[in-house]
Amino acid sequence: MTSAYSVSVSALQQPETPPALHDRAMDNLRYIRETMERASAFTAVPGWGQVAIGLSAMVAAYLAAHQATRRAWLGVWLAEAIISLLIAGWLMDRKARKLGVPLFSGPGRKVAFSLSPPMVAGALLTVVLFRAGLVNAIPGMWLLLYGTGVITGGMFSVSIVPVMGICFVIAGALGLFLPLISGDWLMALAFGGLHIIFGTIIARRYGG
């Protein structure tokens, strides 16, 4: 009788309290992680890092404009693309390490997943346009697709980030339909200038 009683008590007790505690603890941990992710999405790539990318684009534009062949010109811009990615990747990794969160959780993953599809599309179109001899259309196409990625990636961030993306798209469209300046000038002013301007605003307003 007693043992039957003790069994029924434990059977009642087991599902009552421990799972509730367990669920609450899980829920609290989830809340901490989500809040930290949301908070760090504020500046996945720090503002002054964007300034650095903008400056490297200015240098690349100067070098690209002084190349004798189209192939060498393309080579300079491809090198610039890799340098920009390395700057962004390094800064995001540094920030993730400092905060003790894995790079490809939360904001890092959002940025990577929203930027990589338009960048792959841009790489493929670069080959197509280059082969077709439509080199003048390449910088506008780059800006258009880069802006698209920044808009979608920036949806989770502060509102200034998608605004920056819209500016890239407008610059790209102008480059394609109203080619008033050379492709290198367009890249220097848009990819370089917009990164420097918005990077400075983000660094000053959101710290870092």
Add this chain to the structure above:
Amino acid sequence: MARQAALKREAHKAATDKEKLRGVHGGAPHSAHEIDRLIHERLRLGIISALAANESLTFNELKHLVKTTDGNLSVHARKLEDSGYVSCAKSFEGRTPRTEYRLTAAGRRALERYIDHMEALIGRMRNK
């Protein structure tokens, strides 16, 4: 004899379960086995977590991140400030006042302790 032993075990189990519950619902942060009430509250936990992911955040950024009202945020931020978990600096940007919050070393330790505690609770349930 065996029954008595079983009963004793049950009684002991019930007592420890009660203890765990008490740990969650109340108590000071001094003991490693009790939960820090200061950051157990949802909004304060949110403030601490958001600050752990940033060097500093302004009042408005925090308000946006933890989705609360001005009054609520200032009450809870003040509580964290009073306990030394959060530091607060007031300045002017032109004519508009700007309040900036940072997590202190004590605040970061408190969050780490809290996370460890939650993980321990989950681990204990898994092992059963």
